[in-house]
Amino acid sequence: xxxxxxxxxxxxxxxxxxxxxxxxxxxxxCGPTVYNRPHxxxxxxxxxxxxxxxxxxxxxxxxxxxxxxxxxxxxIIRDANKAGQDIGTYTAPFIDEFHAAVAExxxxxxxxxxxxxxxxxxxxxxxxxxxxxxxTYTADGSTYFRVSTLPxxxxxxxxxxxxxxxxxxxxxxxxxxxxxxDFVLWKGKKEGEPAxxxxxxxxxxxxxxxxxxxxxxxxxxxxxxHTGAVDLIFPHHENEIAQSEGATGKPFVRYWVHGEHLNxxxxxxxxxxxxxxxxxxxxEMGYSPLALRYALLSVPHRTKLNFTEQSLDDARNALGRIxxxxxxxxxxxxxxxxxxxxxxxxxxxxxxxxxxxxEEAMDDDLNTAGALGALxxxxxxxxxxxxxxxxxxxxAEGMRTAMMKIDPVLDIFPKRDEVLDGDIxxxxxxxxxxxxxxxxxxxxxxxxxxxxxxxxxxxTAQGTRWRRK
Numbered sequence: 068x069x070x071x072x073x074x075x076x077x078x079x080x081x082x083x084x085x086x087x088x089x090x091x092x093x094x095x096x097c098g099p100t101v102y103n104r105p106h107x108x109x110x111x112x113x114x115x116x117x118x119x120x121x122x123x124x125x126x127x128x129x130x131x132x133x134x135x136x137x138x139x140x141x142x143i144i145r146d147a148n149k150a151g152q153d154i155g156t157y158t159a160p161f162i163d164e165f166h167a168a169v170a171e172x173x174x175x176x177x178x179x180x181x182x183x184x185x186x187x188x189x190x191x192x193x194x195x196x197x198x199x200x201x202x203t204y205t206a207d208g209s210t211y212f213r214v215s216t217l218p219x220x221x222x223x224x225x226x227x228x229x230x231x232x233x234x235x236x237x238x239x240x241x242x243x244x245x246x247x248x249d250f251v252l253w254k255g256k257k258e259g260e261p262a263x264x265x266x267x268x269x270x271x272x273x274x275x276x277x278x279x280x281x282x283x284x285x286x287x288x289x290x291x292x293h294t295g296a297v298d299l300i301f302p303h304h305e306n307e308i309a310q311s312e313g314a315t316g317k318p319f320v321r322y323w324v325h326g327e328h329l330n331x332x333x334x335x336x337x338x339x340x341x342x343x344x345x346x347x348x349x350x351e352m353g354y355s356p357l358a359l360r361y362a363l364l365s366v367p368h369r370t371k372l373n374f375t376e377q378s379l380d381d382a383r384n385a386l387g388r389i390x391x392x393x394x395x396x397x398x399x400x401x402x403x404x405x406x407x408x409x410x411x412x413x414x415x416x417x418x419x420x421x422x423x424x425x426e427e428a429m430d431d432d433l434n435t436a437g438a439l440g441a442l443x444x445x446x447x448x449x450x451x452x453x454x455x456x457x458x459x460x461x462x463a464e465g466m467r468t469a470m471m472k473i474d475p476v477l478d479i480f481p482k483r484d485e486v487l488d489g490d491i492x493x494x495x496x497x498x499x500x501x502x503x504x505x506x507x508x509x510x511x512x513x514x515x516x517x518x519x520x521x522x523x524x525x526x527t528a529q530g531t532r533w534r535r536k
Contacts, residue, residue: 071126071430073119073292074369076300076323077223081432086291087321091129094120095282095320096177097295097303098134101161102142105168106343107359107374108296108329108336114360115326115368115433116294117174121476122429133285134177136162138184140274141240144260154261155184168346171356173478179285183277190272190280191265194252196314198267208255210267211236214248217309223323224301237302240274250306252276275306279319283311293320297327326368336374349379358382361479364435385443390481391525392446393470399453399463413452414462418469421445425473438477445469491522498524 072081086092096116099105105113113134120130137143138158147157169176194210197203202216214220214228221228237248251273256262262269272280282290288311295304304323311319328335331342349359361382366372421441428437449466452458458466474480498513514524 071122072432073322073324074432076325077320079225082322084322086128087289090127092123092131092292093286093290094123094130094132094292094294095278095286095290096132096134096293097278097299098136098177098180099161099165100137100140100142101158101165102140102146104161104164104345104347106336106345107349107363108343110168110172110174110346110359111329111363111368111372112294112296112326113169113174114172114363118364118368118435118476119292119294119324119433121175121478122433125476131286132177133179133181133282135278135281136165136180136182137274137277138162138182139261139271139277140183148259171346172360173357181281181285183272183281186277186281186284187263187265187272189284190276191253191263191267193276193280193283193310193314194267197252197310200313200316202313203252204249205268206236208268209236209238209251209270210253211249212252212306212309212313214250214309217313220309221305223308224305226301226305238273250275250302252310275303276310278303279307279310279314282307283315283319288315288317288319290320292322292324294324294326297325300325324368327371329363330371330373332373332375344374352376352379354379354383357479357481358386361386364477364479365439367432367434367436369432385439386479386481387523388443388446389479392450393467393480394525395450395453396463396467396470399458400460400467403458403460403463411457413457414449414459414465417445417448417452418465421469422472429476435477438473442470442473442477491517491520495522495524502526 071084073084074080075082094116096113098113099109116132116134120132123130139154143154143158147154150157166176194203197212198210202212203210204213205211235248236251238251238254253265253267253276254260254270254273256269256271260271262271282293293304293307300323308319330336331344334342336343346356346359350356358379359382362374362378363372365378365382365385372378421444424441424444425438428434428441431437449458470480494513494517498510498517501507501510501513517524
């Protein structure tokens with residue numbers, strides 16, 4: 068069996084993944100900042116974090132995944148004030164939309180979703196630890212981290228700083244890249260902003276502080292994996308390391324795993340730019356969340372994905388091929404001879420090559436393109452064997468079992484447990500009757516009506532079957 072290798076941003080190398088505690092993985096994923104509904108670039112980041120968790124579990128590891136919800140920061144305060152609401156009232160619907168979107172995308176829930184506002188005491192305590200260790204200073208009622216006190220600052224982002232220079236102070240919570248400067252840990256109280264009482268002065272946490280306090284509280288001072296998008300490497304993740312290691316004197320995270328941007332027409336998708344698609348937008352365009360899931364998984368996480376409508380069309384076509392193949396296997400399992408002489412071991416060879424190729428691709432830094440390539444090579448080879456009469460009913464069942472073996476990882480197979488509307492079932496029955504009567508004009512008319520309603524009919528030797536468009 069091959070071994071999982073992950074590209075570690077900290078070392079700039081693919082490394083063999085070895086958990087800190089044998090058999091267990093502790094993983095923190097940067098989650099949503101809930102001042103708006105998530106766009107599909109956000110969903111891509113959440114999706115591949117879930118994919119990593121799924122694959123670790125597929126390989127037999129127990130995973131504890133924590134994903135934070137940032138519910139207090141500059142943009143939230145700004146927009147809540149504009150709306151005339153407190154931040155709790157303002158963020159509540161966006162938190163609900165986040166959970167609804169990830170559910171529709173088949174992203175499994177994390178084990179915990181800590182909210183920043185629920186961990187204020189732990190954040191205050193973290194600032195106090197940093198002060199005791201000589202890493203902070205105060206100015207204008209705020210507490211700052213002095214970068215020059217931490218040797219090795221910049222090791223994640225590889226940013227070079229002059230530790231002897233005077234540093235200007237950075238208070239911004241904006242997520243764009245900043246210059247390397249001392250950064251705010253605790254912001255002194257300001258008019259029109261929420262604030263909490265604290266021994267370090269009434270105020271609120273800086274954005275970087277939040278993730279350090281929540282992750283270490285729930286996963287420990289050192290844990291295995293931290294995920295997020297590449298735009299968080301600096302300053303956010305660099306400052307997380309500084310705060311956490313400054314307070315504990317221990318390594319913070321062992322593997323930093325970052326995903327690339329999703330571009331729209333070759334430009335980074337961003338709420339601040341306004342060139343965004345959300346899941347409701349994709350559905351309005353006539354595509355399912357599953358098609359979006361496939362499109363996002365088709366490109367490995369460390370490769371920029373240029374999102375186009377064609378990518379959704381390609382995804383929908385690929386899902387159709389998968390569903391047609393699964394339906395064909397079901398037909399064979401019911402109708403083909405179980406002890407047929409044509410079962411010559413070829414199916415077992417196809418299955419074996421498929422599962423080995425799938426695992427090798429996923430072990431190579433979650434190469435989803437290679438994993439999907441292994442799947443479609445298997446489907447193509449199986450269809451050729453079926454056409455040649457080399458597949459028995461037992462072979463078909465074995466092939467379906469092999470498909471279901473990878474399903475917990477990719478989760479892209481259409482679910483067949485839905486019930487069609489009664490009028491659609493009647494239309495399918497009418498179309499079958501028209502074909503039997505050789506009334507092909509009527510048959511084609513009904514087929515086109517069903518297609519307009521998102522139902523595709525396929526006529527096979529075993530009869531007519533349907534699938535969703």
